[in-house]
Amino acid sequence: MQELLLAKTHDETRQGEAFAPAQEPVAVNGKRFYIESYGCAMNFADSEVVASILQKEGFGATTDVDTADLILINTCSIREKAEDRVRKRLTEFRQLKRSNPGLVVGVLGCMAERLKASFIEEEKLVDIVVGPDAYRSLPGLIEEANGGQKGVNVLLSREETYADIAPIRLNSNGVTAFVSIMRGCNNMCSFCVVPFTRGRERSRDAASIVQECEALFNEGYREVTLLGQNVDSYHWIDEQKDETVTFARLMELVANISPLLRIRFSTSHPKDITDDVLHIMAKYENICNYIHLPVQSGSTRVLQMMNRTYSREWYLAKVDRIREILPDCGISTDMIAGFCTETEEEHQESLSLMEYCKYDLAYLYFYSERPGTLAARRFKDDVPLDVKKRRLQELVDLYRDHSLISMQKDVGKVFKVLAEGNSKKSEDELYGRADNNKVVVFPKHNFVKGDYVSVKITHCTAGTLLGIPVDTNNTDN
């Protein structure tokens, strides 16, 4: 059984992808870096910041690990399995280091932050360990490593947002891009390691976000996903204009760049998403009708232990409110099966909550205790593994029924699809996403990626809508 349900478009499921820019920068200093990323979209976005920092230092990029002078692995600590994958990958790099003693290996990201210097003692091949707020120190640490010194910088910051660094888009399709709008998290959900690995929440200068989105649009990008662990608590004080920029206002600023630029965002904490956000979504056609609203559990008692600060009823009222203001809005969730002390009845409450919400997409996990978190310190991880896995499977089975119903509901409808590239199966087909985040595949005709295409859905599979273009006039370009 899989630990999580792999889904199509959400990047939390991305594990160990090696990326280089579409046009690999030439190595001015004669050296090439290879970067592999794990975990959530924010980690992938950070790898693009790291690529930019390294390019300024004269590094070129490579996707061929055998030709790299510097290997970086940007890691995730969210569940034990995520860390296991990284350790396994590091043992594979050991062989390369043996044949190339000058090779520098660096560990970045959340696992670096969690394990700090002990990483170097534990994994002898690792030369540098750099936490998410310390990427500006990479050039210095690499230089020291070239001189044979090992280096660690895991200082967390209350200010760092990398606002002034223009990310280098790695493995970009040239159409969609991530834009980080904030870092860290103040929420302290008891199961979660993120507040410890990413530090305090801080918002990025609104003007720099709008500038980055404008630049992307001018380069031909047609969709930006605004990223944060809790986007609805975005908060920036523009002292020049004497204005407080909330998340709703930020979305409006980005939406006004062009009606041809689509906006998505992730992740919304149910306690923070406001009517203002929902009304702005309703007002602007280019803000996509899709909300990732993780619930984690259907039981108020478990939610309390998780420190989620809302009850089952409160969450359900929020879902009702979304559907009232945005009737066609896609809603997805994250859920954890088998959290500490969860009873069979409480698990049934998770199933019945799912039944009520009928999610379009769900990311489902069983609980994995993370050292140092509030839950690890306070509660016993007392649900046996086989029970956790059985409960997870029950959630997965129910979700599959709902997702198929949700796909079937869209057959016969017409969606405006932003083409992202050739479909996996055929060069004669394009794939893209509808406003509600569902993947749509359709015949290419004369369309190219970056075009908006009206597609009538004719049939569907469990994960994909299939259709035909109904309007052969491009609405873009």
Ligand code: SAM
């Ligand atoms: N900030 C987002 C939120 O509040 O929903 C996402 C946080 S995390 C990157 C993504 C998901 O991983 C969480 O929503 C949760 O379902 C899951 N997760 C986090 N810690 C976990 C743990 N210890 N065991 C299992 N799943 C976990």
Ligand code: SF4
């Ligand atoms: Fe983790 Fe909760 Fe913060 Fe999400 S909101 S990153 S689950 S602490």
Ligand code: F3S
């Ligand atoms: Fe993301 Fe994993 Fe860190 S989910 S914030 S990379 S622990």
